[in-house]
Amino acid sequence: xxxxxxxxxxxxxxxxxxxxxxxxxxxxxxxxxxxxxxxxxxxxxxxxxxxxxxxxxxxxxxxxxxxxxxxxxxxxxxxxxxxxxxxxxxxxxxxxxxxxxxxxxxxxxxxxxxxxxxxxxxxxxxxxxxxxxxxxxxxxxxxxxxxxxxxxxxxxxxxxxxxxxxxxxxxxxxxxxxxxxxxxxxxxxxxxx
Numbered sequence: 001x002x003x004x005x006x007x008x009x010x011x012x013x014x015x016x017x018x019x020x021x022x023x024x025x026x027x028x029x030x031x032x033x034x035x036x037x038x039x040x041x042x043x044x045x046x047x048x049x050x051x052x053x054x055x056x057x058x059x060x061x062x063x064x065x066x067x068x069x070x071x072x073x074x075x076x077x078x079x080x081x082x083x084x085x086x087x088x089x090x091x092x093x094x095x096x097x098x099x100x101x102x103x104x105x106x107x108x109x110x111x112x113x114x115x116x117x118x119x120x121x122x123x124x125x126x127x128x129x130x131x132x133x134x135x136x137x138x139x140x141x142x143x144x145x146x147x148x149x150x151x152x153x154x155x156x157x158x159x160x161x162x163x164x165x166x167x168x169x170x171x172x173x174x175x176x177x178x179x180x181x182x183x184x185x186x187x188x189x190x191x192x193x
Contacts, residue, residue, distance in 0.1 A: 096132035
């Protein structure tokens with residue numbers, strides 16, 4: 001009984017400290033912006049996480065393609081997926097919707113992690129998305145390793161200049177995908193202007 005009470009007191013204390021720290025951090029953010037004269041636009045700028053790997057892989061038709069050629073100066077969303085990944089089923093359907101919605105401004109590429117053409121295409125055919133975005137096969141799993149992958153799925157959001165601006169580890173829903181693409185497009189258009 002005493003042990004349970006002690007644990008409850010510790011949890012409540014930690015929660016109270018968390019609330020205080022969170023509130024102070026929020027207040028400090030406004031003050032810090034005012035003190036350093038950082039504009040809201042600069043504060044919203046996406047970080048530069050380095051150059052996107054410009055890999056060469058084969059698509060479902062067996063054609064060798066390069067990421068920079070696929071993107072053609074547009075922003076790109078590059079997702080690493082596999083048939084065995086339970087989160088990929090929903091994501092691939094959402095990525096197809098994303099490509100349809102933002103097709104003029106973004107290219108969505110899905111890179112399969114070291115599975116056969118039959119396995120990958122059979123899966124995307126079953127989902128009905130094989131023709132809705134660019135699917136690439138990566139038999140050596142080089143793309144995943146090149147982005148420091150350690151979770152599944154992993155997605156990078158690349159600006160029009162080939163720079164990674166967002167690296168999302170783990171699954172996303174459609175709303176989060178749209179939000180990240182809108183940020184990427186807005187940032188890219190601000191840079192061009």
